[in-house]
Amino acid sequence: MPSKYLPLARVLNALPQVIGWVADSKLDESWMLSWQIRPAEPYSTVFDAGPHRDGWATSEWLVWLLRDYERSGYAMHHYMASPPPFLNEPGESLSFVVTFPKHSDEKIVDPNALAAWVKTTWDKTGYATITWPEEEHS
Numbered sequence: 001m002p003s004k005y006l007p008l009a010r011v012l013n014a015l016p017q018v019i020g021w022v023a024d025s026k027l028d029e030s031w032m033l034s035w036q037i038r039p040a041e042p043y044s045t046v047f048d049a050g051p052h053r054d055g056w057a058t059s060e061w062l063v064w065l066l067r068d069y070e071r072s073g074y075a076m077h078h079y080m081a082s083p084p085p086f087l088n089e090p091g092e093s094l095s096f097v098v099t100f101p102k103h104s105d106e107k108i109v110d111p112n113a114l115a116a117w118v119k120t121t122w123d124k125t126g127y128a129t130i131t132w133p134e135e136e137h138s
Contacts, residue, residue: 008033008115010133015062015122017055022111025099031111034081034097035062047091057127059096065121066098069114075104 001009005022012020012035020035037055039046063078070076078098085093100109119132 005031005111007133007135008111008118011115011118014130014133015058015118016128016130017052018058018062029102030099031102032097032099034095035059036092036095045089045092046094047089054128061122061126063096065118069109069117073107074109075101075106076109 001021001023009020009022012018012022012033017038018035019038020033022031022033024031037046037051037059039049040052041049066076066078070078076098078096081095081097082088082093087093102108119130122130
């Protein structure tokens with residue numbers, strides 16, 4: 001993962017019961033963030049235990065936040081994805097995905113600004129207190 005995405009990835013992974021990643025797209029001039037909901041029980045699978053309720057609530061919150069960001073004129077495209085079942089364990093392949101073009105007529109999303117917006121907005125509207133990861137300065 002390029003270092004420019006690390007702050008956003010750390011913030012995403014600090015949210016309750018989701019696991020996420022941020023990367024450049026290999027298909028076009030864009031970058032993406034994606035997350036999955038963790039299983040409801042430790043050392044289990046979503047298929048066996050179901051999705052964690054906090055992960056479900058976090059996903060709902062993230063979809064709201066990102067849709068609001070998009071409505072304010074930022075260029076992005078969001079969708080859910082799941083590879084064919086024979087490539088994954090049942091219940092383990094659903095991902096929420098948001099792609100951000102690096103060039104657009106609309107406002108371009110800066111990953112660090114998005115990370116700051118997630119933290120600020122969660123602190124005002126989120127359902128749990130989070131100790132955010134320390135920012136690294138080079």
